[in-house]
Amino acid sequence: MDISRGLRAVAKLRGIRAGRHGGAGPARAPVCVITGCFSNAFEVKFSEFRQYQPKQSSNVFAFVCEDDFLLEESRPVWQRIFGGNWVFEKYSAKEFEEIPRGRLMDEALTPSLFTQNRIFIVTNAEKITKSRLDDVTAVQGVAHSSLRIVLRTSSGKSIDSWGKIFPIIEIDPLKTTDIARWLIDRYKLAPEMARYLVDNIGPDLHQLNTEIQKLQTYVGAGRAIEARDVDVLILRSEQFGPFELDDAVLARDYKRAVQVIGAMLNDGVDPLMVLARIVRVWRQLFVGKSLVGKRSAKEVAAVALVPVWKAGDFTAACKKFEWKQLAGGFRLLLNADRAFKSSTPNPEGYFDVMLWKMMK
Template identity: 25%
Template sequence: MIFNVWKDIQNKKVQPVYLLVGEESFLMQETLRHIVQASLLEEEKDFNLSVYDMEETPVETAIEDAETLPFMGEKRVVIIKNSVFLTSEKKKEKLEHRVEKLEQYINSPAPYTIVVFVAPYEKLDERKKITKLLKKQSVVIEMKSLSDDEAIKWMLNVAQEQRVELEKAAVEQLLVLTAGDLMAIHQELQKLSTYVGEGGIISVEAVNLLVARTLEQNIFDLIEHVIYRRSKEALQIFYDLLKNNEEPIKILSLLVTQFRLILQVKELSTVGYGQQQIASTVKVHPFRVKLALQQARLFQTEELAHILMELAEADYEMKTGKKDKQLLLELFLLKLFKND
């Protein structure tokens, strides 16, 4: 859906009112960029682009601006951020919004203005009259995590814009190293495109060379080595993390987070939940769920529960200072291999 809207916008098929809903901030930024780019020339932005924050400014002020003729151009763009009046949230501030003024505008928008309502919330209050009206009269775009296929399609489009090619293996490795984070993928693709140059091919070797592994990714790899009983490789990652001054308690915390996720996705998949449903339920990115599902198949539920108990005990001993922090983690890893 979002790619179709982007395509229409890029083809100058811009609508008078948009409503962007959801918590995927990168998609929100990209959609706004497409709208502004398609509507205004660079030199027009100073005069005809306005941004209002509804936590600081009443909505009627933004609407008055939307009704004002553009200056030295054909179009005006008004971005209305944090449209809290569309939600059930109760704010401490005494700022009141005259939504009746907004209702009038939505029913008869100015032909020379593009108004974009930004609602970075999981859901809106569907009971409100203004929410119903806005959803009916605007182009609604949901800002939610992309599926694997959508993410790959988007990555290939970005590569095409940069005039480079992406190998299939490079796509998959980039998804793994970034855990599907769109902002990180975009930044890394720009870096990789500069590295290979126009007309170049981004290979998996280039991705491994230039894309830094996050602490979370190192923990994922460590667990992967544990699963396949590669003790040497697992311990090597652990010692490398310590050399990079990563705190043992932070490493322990991430181990707990990952093993808990593996247990959650295993239990949810057992009762028939799909990848997207699991991601929504446990509130993590779908790609992280996909990776956790792969690991979950290699554990028994009882084994995962036992590992989490062991980690809880290590956490207690670490925080009470009963044993050396590094030694506790080493003993935990060695115990995992001993259980083979």
């Protein structure tokens, strides 16, 4: 997602320069803030957004954020921005549409001495009707409102016009390296362990948080989380070694790959986690193939994040795959991701067909 959209600002946000992405500190998602009436755009990291205070008050904000976990992480920020004590209520766009206009205005106009201040978080807010947007605009105009509204959307493309009414804060999705850094900062993980978790569990912050809590309980306070803990507790690969699936894909051993995946699925591993592992190997092949013949086997393995003792086998495998095959494989993996997230195909059968197409 392009968060600038040609609106680079030259102003400062409470001493934080717009567009600053470098420097030390925890890795966070950059944000674009559109304020005022409302032409200025500010790009800051999520960690800087935590300190953000609008120069002018607003009862309504649009919050463009793809990740549900980051949405929950933003709640303390809204509390601080709005000041005082607030109770959060979360609604889908459909549920929000069903709230009578009179109730919205009552919530906004009733003095806080006689009611609890409320923050409505509305998900899929891009789906609200023009009539409901008019109601929200009316709430925006209430002085000292006891109701504040956060309109959460997953994309900023359809809400550009909202910036003329109230501020828009847009969070750019975290990249894989940013997510790994987030794990290092939040859970004090070793860098290689953080990357291993992202590669095998996927980039969803909520799922990563849940699985790390399981791992912390599993290992206890006495030692750090290791790759074998992920393999045993999450990937449930006791029957096979941690590199069995990787090796099968690299060797284009369709029968072995299907066997390993079948065992993982039978042990209860989520299909999306299995898919993430295949994606990781395919990405390694893509990186490795671009470097084979230009660098040594050990250097290729290091860049592709492959164990050094597998360098020779890995570079040999890279030579066996054609660029057209790798590109086609990425399309198949993308289709699989969409299928598992939007429908309920038979996982084992789906992987069987997909792997056959990728390795033929």
